[in-house]
Each structure stands twice: as C-alpha cells, then as structure tokens.
Amino acid sequence: MQHFEDSIYNLIVETSTNLPGDVRRAVAKGRALEDIATRSGLALTTIAQNIGMAELQVSPICQDTGMLTFIIHTPVGVNQIEMKKDIYNAITRATKDGKLRPNSVDSLTGENSGNNLGEGTPVIHFEQWEEQGIDVRLILKGGGCENKNIQYSLPAELEGLGKAGRDLDGIRKCILHSVYQAQGQGCSAGFIGVGIGGDRTTGYELAKKQLFRKVDDVNPIEDLNKLEDYVMENANKLGIGTMGFGGEVTLLGCKVGVMNRLPASFFVSVAYNCWAFRRQGVLIDPSTGTIQDWLYESGTGISVEGSKVPEVGDSPESKSESREVRLTTPISEEDIRSLRVGDVVILSGEMHTGRDALHKYLMDHDSPVDLNGAVIYHCGPVMLKDEEGWHVKAAGPTTSIREEPYQGDILKKFGIRAVIGKGGMGPKTLQALQEHGGVYLNAIGGAAQYYAECIKKVNAVDFMEFGIPEAMWHLEVDGFAAIVTMDAHGNSLHADVEKDSAAKLTQFKEPVFK
Numbered sequence: 001m002q003h004f005e006d007s008i009y010n011l012i013v014e015t016s017t018n019l020p021g022d023v024r025r026a027v028a029k030g031r032a033l034e035d036i037a038t039r040s041g042l043a044l045t046t047i048a049q050n051i052g053m054a055e056l057q058v059s060p061i062c063q064d065t066g067m068l069t070f071i072i073h074t075p076v077g078v079n080q081i082e083m084k085k086d087i088y089n090a091i092t093r094a095t096k097d098g099k100l101r102p103n104s105v106d107s108l109t110g111e112n113s114g115n116n117l118g119e120g121t122p123v124i125h126f127e128q129w130e131e132q133g134i135d136v137r138l139i140l141k142g143g144g145c146e147n148k149n150i151q152y153s154l155p156a157e158l159e160g161l162g163k164a165g166r167d168l169d170g171i172r173k174c175i176l177h178s179v180y181q182a183q184g185q186g187c188s189a190g191f192i193g194v195g196i197g198g199d200r201t202t203g204y205e206l207a208k209k210q211l212f213r214k215v216d217d218v219n220p221i222e223d224l225n226k227l228e229d230y231v232m233e234n235a236n237k238l239g240i241g242t243m244g245f246g247g248e249v250t251l252l253g254c255k256v257g258v259m260n261r262l263p264a265s266f267f268v269s270v271a272y273n274c275w276a277f278r279r280q281g282v283l284i285d286p287s288t289g290t291i292q293d294w295l296y297e298s299g300t301g302i303s304v305e306g307s308k309v310p311e312v313g314d315s316p317e318s319k320s321e322s323r324e325v326r327l328t329t330p331i332s333e334e335d336i337r338s339l340r341v342g343d344v345v346i347l348s349g350e351m352h353t354g355r356d357a358l359h360k361y362l363m364d365h366d367s368p369v370d371l372n373g374a375v376i377y378h379c380g381p382v383m384l385k386d387e388e389g390w391h392v393k394a395a396g397p398t399t400s401i402r403e404e405p406y407q408g409d410i411l412k413k414f415g416i417r418a419v420i421g422k423g424g425m426g427p428k429t430l431q432a433l434q435e436h437g438g439v440y441l442n443a444i445g446g447a448a449q450y451y452a453e454c455i456k457k458v459n460a461v462d463f464m465e466f467g468i469p470e471a472m473w474h475l476e477v478d479g480f481a482a483i484v485t486m487d488a489h490g491n492s493l494h495a496d497v498e499k500d501s502a503a504k505l506t507q508f509k510e511p512v513f514k
C-alpha cells in the first residue's frame with residue numbers, strides 16, 4: 001500500500017495537534033457551566049486558547065503525546081507485517097518533526113529510545129473484519145491521566161460510599177469514586193471509559209476502548225445508558241473542578257462497556273482521560289493506502305475560546321486578597337513569603353525543568369547550576385534542535401505528586417523558592433514550603449502551546465542522558481503565569497478541595513439503582 005505510511009503520519013499529526021470536534025463541543029459546554037472568572041474558569045479559558053494555538057501551529061496540544069494505541073480493522077488478505085513497518089516509520093518521522101514527544105523509556109535502564117519505538121510501544125491491536133476498508137483508530141493518552149486509571153474488585157468498601165456490591169449500584173459507586181480519587185491530577189475536566197467484567201487485563205482494555213466512542217453517542221444497553229446519564233448528572237457535584245481548583249466542571253464524558261466475567265471475579269475498570277482527549281481515526285483504501293474518510297468530526301472551525309479572558313481581579317475568589325504578582329528569578333524569601341494561595345504569579349527570568357529522574361538524582365548529588373532563589377518547573381517538553389540550537393515546541397506541566405518523596409528535601413538543600421507543576425503536592429512538601437519559605441505554583445495542565453509561547457530562549461541543558469523529557473532544561477521565560485495553590489503559610493488549595501470533595505462524595509452513599 002504505497003501511501004499507507006503517509007496516511008498514518010497524517011493521522012498522528014492530526015491527533016496530536018487538532019482536538020476533535022466532539023471533544024471541543026464538550027469543553028465548550030464545560031466552559032459555559034463554569035463561572036468563567038474563577039480559577040477553574042480561567043483554567044478552562046487557558047485550555048481553550050491552547051487548543052486554538054496547537055491547531056494553528058500544528059504543534060502538540062499537550063507535550064505528553066502519550067502512549068500511541070492503535071485499533072486497526074483490516075479486510076482479509078491485507079499484509080499486517082508491512083502495515084506495522086509503515087506505522088513504525090510514520091511514528092519515527094512524527095517524533096523527528098516534533099509532533100510527538102519521545103515517550104518510549106526502557107523500564108529497567110530509564111533510557112529513552114528517542115523515537116517512540118521499543119518493546120511494547122506503540123500498542124497495535126489488529127482485527128480482521130468483513131468490510132472492504134481499513135479502519136485505523138488512534139488514541140494518544142498521556143501518562144498523568146493513565147496514572148489515574150483505577151480498577152475495583154467487587155464487592156468492596158469504598159471511601160465515603162460504604163459497601164459497593166456486585167450490581168449496577170455498586171458499579172455506580174466505583175465510577176463516582178474513580179472521579180473523586182483522580183482529583184485534578186489527571187488534568188480534569190476529564191472523560192472516563194469504564195469496563196465492567198472481563199479479567200484484570202481485558203477489563204482495562206474494554207475501558208480504554210470506550211474512549212473511542214463519540215462523546216455524544218447513546219449507549220445501546222439501556223441500563224448502561226441510564227448509568228452514563230446518572231454519572232454525568234452527578235459527578236460534577238463533587239466540586240473538584242478544572243485542574244482540581246474547585247468548581248462546577250470535573251467530568252465531561254462517561255462511556256461504559258460490559259463483558260462477561262469469571263464467577264469469582266467482578267472487576268470495574270476505569271480509564272481516566274484528561275481534557276486533552278486526543279483520539280482520531282481514518283478509513284483507508286487497501287489498494288492505495290490513501291485516506292478515504294476521517295472517522296471523528298474535525299475540530300477545525302469549532303471554537304472553544306468563547307468570550308474575552310477576564311482579568312484575574314474579576315473573579316469572586318480574587319475579590320478577597322489574591323492578586324497578580326510579577327516576580328523575576330532569582331526570587332527572595334521575603335517575596336515568596338508575601339504570596340498567598342490564590343495569587344497569580346507572573347514569572348520572568350530563568351527557570352529549570354526537573355521531574356522524576358532529576359529529583360532522584362539531586363537527592364544524592366549536587367546541582368550543575370546554582371538553584372538559590374530558583375524556580376523548578378515539573379515539565380518534560382517537546383524540543384527540536386536546528387542550526388540555531390534548541391527550540392521549545394510544547395511545554396506544559398507534569399503531575400507534581402510524583403516528586404512528593406523528594407521535593408521538600410531538595411527545596412531546602414538547594415534553596416529553591418518555587419516549584420511549578422500541576423495537581424498539587426502533599427503534606428511533606430507543604431511543611432517544607434512553610435519552614436524553608438517556598439510556594440507551589442499550579443500551571444494549567446496540558447496548556448503546552450500556551451507555556452511554550454512564554455519560553456523565550458533555551459539557555460542550556462544538562463543530563464541529556466535522561467532523555468529529552470527528563471533532562472534539566474534551563475529556560476528563559478517571560479510572562480509565565482501560574483496560580484499559588486500551596487503557600488509558605490501552611491495553606492493548600494489541593495488539601496481543601498480534597499477534603500471538600502470527600503465530604504460531597506458521601507451524598508452518593510444511598511442506593512440509586514435498586
């Protein structure tokens with residue numbers, strides 16, 4: 001099939017850079033429900049702007065272009081071995097062109113393959129069918145939301161909800177709990193796929209396959225349709241909000257599938273997808289390999305940007321003390337201690353990326369640069385190099401909670417004053433912020449183009465041996481905005497939202513589906 005590789009390359013680029021129409025409509029609906037001037041509302045506004053920028057620049061919506069998972073139906077007689085080779089070539093090209101981040105990491109050595117290929121990556125499911133065309137569907141599901149997938153084995157006792165039995169009501173409780181446990185860490189507002197039954201493997205596979213359904217389709221199984229409607233009417237009452245900032249919109253879609261199970265097992269598996277719900281598909285002509293049709297509505301022309309971006313001062317939350325504070329690195333302890341949860345900090349100067357590999361390294365080694373008064377950005381960017389040097393193609397935050405075991409110690413050891421990430425951090429870090437004088441700034445997860453725009457220059461890079469996402473990039477920024485969600489006075493918005501949503505969860509304890 002002469003053009004099959006090009007068709008797959010085009011599918012990858014479209015999936016990574018142009019959020020499909022049904023997802024955009026869901027995000028726009030969410031924005032309409034959210035109080036636009038709140039932190040969650042501002043987050044959704046940034047997300048909306050980011051979606052438009054990614055499409056315009058044909059650059060990744062989010063820097064984490066995830067685990068490429070293909071579901072391919074082929075007529076009898078099509079050469080799947082050749083197709084696989086073309087898919088690998090297309091992925092290598094898309095990675096080289098900065099449409100994908102190199103995301104395939106050896107689980108034993110930590111080495112990044114650099115081209116998204118390696119044992120187990122990409123994931124390709126082939127199925128034969130009676131139709132004439134080749135149906136190729138692709139989802140790019142990032143690591144942060146994958147980390148919020150969860151699998152329940154019924155019967156079970158669930159936090160805040162009590163007993164969950166092997167019935168529709170028990171499944172209802174699992175689903176509500178799955179949204180609660182994700183908080184904002186998987187970049188809410190999210191979409192969930194649910195798989196009932198199967199074994200532990202096929203249950204999760206069924207859950208992920210639900211994400212290939214269209215956002216506005218109707219479940220043909222009446223009980224599951226009722227369940228999906230119930231979840232969409234109630235999950236948002238948890239008040240977790242976008243990014244976990246607290247607010248009206250936490251969930252944008254719920255799709256439930258069911259399969260048979262063993263007598264001894266009753267699994268409910270949930271695949272949690274972030275707002276950057278990137279999946280697309282194409283129908284390909286087996287004689288030429290060319291694209292005959294796209295399977296999901298294109299996002300082009302469907303704006304989610306809506307009304308003008310309100311100033312921070314507009315929001316009811318900001319009517320209290322929160323302010324917009326401009327800071328330039330290195331930052332003094334005094335400036336940091338003057339900040340409070342809710343303040344919006346606009347940063348300029350140099351900041352340094354650092355995530356899992358670097359934090360582990362800095363526990364026992366020195367830093368290659370002076371970090372006194374510095375800002376660490378939990379980010380693994382998409383980078384391209386040309387004769388002028390390195391260029392940032394996408395640079396949104398990663399989930400910070402993974403650094404909880406290290407962050408407090410590293411802050412104190414190196415004199416760091418601010419950590420930027422998303423999803424918040426735990427009590428150990430909060431205590432260190434108070435003792436040492438630091439803040440946690442929550443950037444908007446997935447807003448990779450929005451933040452790339454604020455990065456004016458790549459000054460240098462250390463630890464390239466960790467691979468592009470994990471290296472320590474020294475970046476010159478200007479106008480980098482993020483919200484104080486943990487301050488040096490023991491306040492944590494994340495702890496407050498978690499406590500508040502836990503209390504709200506208990507309202508769903510009584511049976512609904514008898």
Ligand SMILES: O=C(O)C[C@H](O)C(=O)O
Binds near residue numbers: 186
């Ligand atoms: O790996 C990343 O850059 C982000 C990740 O998808 C996350 O949400 O933490």
Ligand code: SF4
Binds near residue numbers: 062063065185397398
């Ligand atoms: S950073 Fe957020 S938007 Fe990007 S892949 Fe991770 S969870 Fe999704």
